[in-house]
Amino acid sequence: MALFSKKDKYIRINPNRSAIEAPQPKPEVPDELFSQCPGCKHTIYQKDLGSERLCPKCGYTFRISAVERLQLTIDPGSFIELFTGIETKDPLKFPNYKKKLATVRELTGLDEAVLTGTAKIGGHKVALGIMDSNFIMASMGSVVGEKITRLFELATEEKLPVVLFTASGGARMQEGIVSLMQMAKISAAVQRHSKAGLFYLTVLTDPTTGGVTASFAMEGDIIIAESQALVGFAGRRVIESTVREQLPDNFQKAEFLQEHGFVDVIVQRSDMRSTIADLLAFHGGK
Template sequence: MIKDFFVKKKKYATVPSARAKQEVPEGIVMKCPKCKKIMYVKELKKHLYVCQSCGYHYPLSAYDRADMLFDEGTFTEFDRDMISENPLHFPNYMDKLEKDKQKTNLSEAVLTGKGKIDGCDAAAAIMDKGFRMGSMGSVVGEKITRMIEFAGKAGLPVIIFSASGGARMQEGVLSLMQMAKTSAALKAFSDNGGLYISVMTHPTTGGVSASFASLGDYNFAEPGALIGFAGRRIIEQTIGEELPDDFQTAEFLLKHGQLDQVVERSELKNVLQKVLSIHAGGSDGGWDPDLSLKSRSMN
């Protein structure tokens, strides 16, 4: 009887625990990958998906970022129907693209369009790492190029939010050619006096970092963003030296003059609006000259 008593007690003790697990719906809470704090998703969303404990900036989907950036009801999407093909007949490539379309509601790894930021007009491209890790294939390069050319004709400034693992291997040299195409489009845009603001988010790597992401008149980044071309391990093996712990972070690049400013997500819309306002000839809105933003190659 004593044995039976303990068996029953054990059974009784484990059932509520299992039931409690089942009663927590998926998507209600999230654990910060940096500080491991558990937060309600609703609270996290209220703070623009930035951990209030350690400041970690969660990656954003392209549509979430557009909602946060542009004034309500002003954003118009470009080239929604443009989709990738499989020029190299890469196995299962089309199936993977289809899965990413369902997952992100995007047709490709970049969202392009135009809208207003606190009343200031701008054209923009917003990359989404949830779609093939934000890799740049032919359609991504084409959509960004078309957006830049549209902005040039319409007299709009350009903002590009980078989030990418680099060129898309399934499209081979066609993917690599997008580096040259987007860079050439930006050169023509700049030669005609266009303003280009680059915002690098986590991660901005490979061919994207080596092309349009680094060509801004203003180069901004979100805190903690990984920014670089080759991977850390490859560089260490090549040069035979150990790199600093903060190597290839936004803060490291700012310290070495490759960025103009690292901007908190909560301040980003305000900073962009002020830059757009200055270059549109409007009021500086209380712009602080101590921010030391450098405008380069403006004609």
């Protein structure tokens, strides 16, 4: 008798075995289908935000482009764009600045961080400016300053009210002191418009900060803000490290500014068009 039995040549398979399914790849969900609300942290289906881009859970106001805001605000077909084709001379020859501008222009379809022209809102003709944070965070450079200045000059000449939606991360660092000069330049044009007895309405949107806040954003005859918009000059951490104090949680939010007299009224995006139209009518809009 052999000490060791011979191994079978083949592996025996149980005919009654249960099949094992190969793992299937998980279905991929495109990123653009859902967004997380910064307010309530819920995951929101994009279509549920609607054209006004409002969270259906908490009413949080999402950022929108200048073109989207234009469509929500004006009378259909009334917008005439002005002051296009103005380009920066890149005074500092800042590395890759012109390349960055070209890329952002292609992505946004805008030539700069502010859309300017004339339009009608509730039948009232206005000089209209809308800043777009998708364009280098709507930073204020020489072209932004020139377009807004020309808008006020046109409004003064044609005796039109100005409606300006602000959004900005501040001065455009790639243009240095030329960028900072736009604060005084625009403010001078605002003053000439005011001396002519004309109405200027600003709408502060998220975020409105830096040199824009320190100049024309806060110079309106009436200052409206969107709910929960961030409005300020320096950043929260910079201020806290300077004053060495803990700031309130809602510091630099539109509601906090209204409470302390810096904002006249907070208007929901769904009511913005009708509110602006009423204010234009009250102030003698054409």
